[in-house]
Amino acid sequence: MCPVCGLPKDLCICQEVAKEQQRITVKINRRRYGKEVTVIQGIDPHEIDLSELATHLKSELACGGTVKGYGVIELQGNHTGRIKKILVKKGFGEGQIQISS
Template sequence: MSGNDWKARLGTVYSTDPDFEYTTAAAPEQETLAPARQRLRVALDRRNRGGKQVTVVADFVGSEEDLKELCRFLKQKCGVGGSAKEGEIIIQGDFRDKIVGILTDAGYKARKI
């Protein structure tokens, strides 16, 4: 029933037909580009984090599952925590140089900004 959220149906006209079944259009999952075609940006961020530094890897093009796999790989190589959501990977601490090196060795086009 989690897909039956009433907020997603605001502004919808309902049918009185007893056989009518409401369906929502699912967004197609984006295809993951090859590592050589990815253009990742690696930056340091301190905003809204209580003064803590985090390294942000942005502009990943692909599925959420592949993003989480890349995040797991980077966290393991750096030995720190982090998360992946909304096309960004957040790694705790200032690891810009190390992450750019890891990504270029893995075949990604990464640059530090």
């Protein structure tokens, strides 16, 4: 049983509702030697499993990455062109994803 909604685990919709309410920011940081890192912020780690999401993103984008700090996923390389489509397919709201330069 889910402690939040009271439904059985296979029928629980808490994580789906949480995905629609996230305000996600995607930006590019430059590291030393000119390397670019895609930083995804704004995902609440209490509602969404960040390590599972990071693993999915890394396999879809064929890159390395990690989960850092509070709700921050870092992916190696510049993936701003493809990240929004992948996150929408994963269940996040398209209007809630902001890509900044």
